[in-house]
Amino acid sequence: MDLVRRDGAERSQPYSYSVVGFLDSSQEIEYVQCRGRCQHDEKRIGCHLDCYSSISIETFSQTYEVTAPDFEPSHIANCQRSRWLRSWLASIIRRATHSRLPLEVCSDIAVRALDQQTSRRMAVWYAERKCGEFARNVSQVALSKKIYVRYAYFEGTRYIARLTNAATNNRDILVFDPLSQTPAARLYVSSDHLGIRQLLFVNSSSKPAIIQEPDVWWKTICLGIAWGLPQAVYKHVRLEPLCNAELTYRMSVVPCNHPTTTAYSLCWNQSILTLHAHTAGENFDCYHELRTMDESALWFYMPLRVGEVVTEIWKCDGSLRSAIALLLVTNRERSSYLGVQPQQGWSRSKWTLLDRPTKSPSTIYLMKTALGSLLGFESPKPDDHNPSPRVGWPTSSYPKSRRHEYFAWTSAKLDDVVDIIPCRRYRQGSKTISGLLLRYIDGQQACVGQIRLDQLQNPICVDRDCKMWFEFSLTSDGPIVSGIEQSREAPSLSKGENWFRVDWRGDLEWWYSKRQCQLSHQGRLSPETMQ
Known part of the structure; x- marks a missing residue:
């Protein structure tokens, strides 16, 4: 990455980009990213080395003026941009060959040609050409005319x-x-x-x-009335911060207690990033937003029962006044803890009641920032008569962990389970089982571990004459679940693996962090986590 003046005339030495910061080895100066909007003079623009080397100084300023983003786009927007770049290059190839090649062949050539460096150079070339067509101007229009x-x-x-x-x-x-x-x-x-x-x-x-x-x-x-002084035209939204972050004033909408809502998901990555309401037949764009793609992101899933609605929303604060979890309480006297567990030595009583939604459909507003999220509600702040809600805490001990390693905990009953759906994810190039979605004889659902709907596998019908065996692989980061089988006897072992037996009764507890996990069942523990 280069730091470049806005006129493109001066550039720094190359740096390795990091959201934390970077070090100027020649001057022994450490640069850190501003928290929120930058208020400093002499701002510099971060550019890829190959992007800056592909553009002339004469056109840099105009190109930057057109392409500079107002905010950091999400991973979804970047993927859409990459797809368009491939289709654009494919159309150029097709025209260059006078349509002799099928469009599918041209598309395949474009995919193979556009590696990361070539994609950047093509994007810069396109931007330079297009920006020459745009002239910056400020104009006014009268509302009394068309x-x-x-x-x-x-x-x-x-x-x-x-x-x-x-x-x-x-x-x-x-x-x-x-x-x-x-x-x-x-x-x-x-x-x-x-x-x-x-x-x-x-x-x-x-x-x-x-x-x-x-x-x-x-x-x-x-537009309706002319006022002598500016008036607020937006509805009042009560903001509840979940972290210490500067406001972005970009609010997305989360339906609450809508009849089509089937479940809620929460993503945590050093702070609460997003809350999502699932509906049947939806796409899975919620899993592909910025920072939620990181392997360190943890997902929490709360399936809803028929007729079940949320009646209370609580937040649990950690040691630095940043929320580590939300607790959703329903009309079925059921509560779901969505977030990481308080670490050893932390208090379990730092609770704040955020809202009491009505049973009818309403809206929760979500303001996302680079450091976390804020929730917005249209209702007045609720009276908090109870100092803390009823919460189900783990019966097993907090696993061994490294400094700044956070563990999540989930638990579910194994009685009356009719099938299980493993959730399989890729971690450092290897497949792991991050959690299980359980379905019961009465049609209800529960989950243990980490659940993402876009990573669910085929259901496994439960054979109650067999036991469930979890295959644990011991990695340099700690134990992970690499497989699952049903068998009367323990399956054969491979080198560096262990099997953990689970009977179809009692509660199964599943601890997990970004790098390892540990199960507990009827007083027995799976392989111990690593510090």
Whole structure:
């Protein structure tokens, strides 16, 4: 990575990028990333070495002005960008061969040609060409006249290039007419990290049907009344911080107690990153957001029963006033602890009641930052008559751990289980079983370990005449579950492996961290974790 002045005329020595910081070995100066918005003078821009070497100093400033993101895009946005780059290169190859090659062959060539370095160089080349078409200008439009927009495309995405009251050709599209029979009272503006995508002028009675998209954020502007002083046009949202972070003012929506909600998931990676409401037939984009892709991210899953709704939401704080877990309490007098366990020596009583949702559908707002998340609620702050909720704590001891290693704990009954669904993930290139989704004879579900719906395997029907055997592999980071079998007798062992027997009765406890796990059943423990 290079640090470059905005005019591109001065660059630093190369550094290895890290979100923590980096060291200038020549001057023995340590640089750290600003927490939140940078307020310093003489800002520098971080650029890949091959990106900066591919662009001329003359065009750097203009290219940066167009492509500089307002916020760090998610992993999903970067994947969409890579897919577009491959399709764009495939179209160039097809034109160059005068359509003699099938599109599938051109696409395959593009995939093979675009390694990481080539992708960056192609992206810079494309950006230089496109940015030459854009001229920066500031203009005004009158709301008393018709308003037209002109669009521009960048990396396959449509953005608004300009607004005007006078259309010059058919490229200018009408979006607002002051003489319309349904006068507009609000303006909805959608944008992503690069620019404005859409303007919607609507009246006060209409609510456009919009599907929430990753990295696309909406703002509301009131048009109905002219005030002598600026007035708030947004609904009041009560923010509850889960970590010490600067506000980003980008709020995503989490449905609460919606009839289509089947489960909730929470992701923790040094702080609570996201809360997600699952629905039947959904895609799994929630698992591919920034930082949740890291192997150190821990996922927690709470399946819902028929007619079950959340009635209380609590947070549990750790030692540094940062939430380590949320507790969701339901109308079935059931509570699910979603987060890491308090470490030895920590208090278990640092609880705060965040909200008491009604049984009818409502909305939880989620503000994501680089350091964690904040939750937002439309309801007033609830009265906290009880100092702490009822929580099921582990019966087994906290496993051995390294400094700053956090363990999560889950438990489930094994009686009346009819089938199990392993959750298998890749860790450092090897397959491991991170958890089990259990289904019972009455149709209910529970889970132990870490569950991600995009990593579930085929169900295994339970044979109650057999025992369940967990295959443990001993790695340099500690023991992990590498396999599972049903058998009357212990399966044969390979070098460096152990089998842990579990009968189909009692409770199974599953401890896990980002690098190792430990099971407990009827007083017996699986291979001991490592410090």
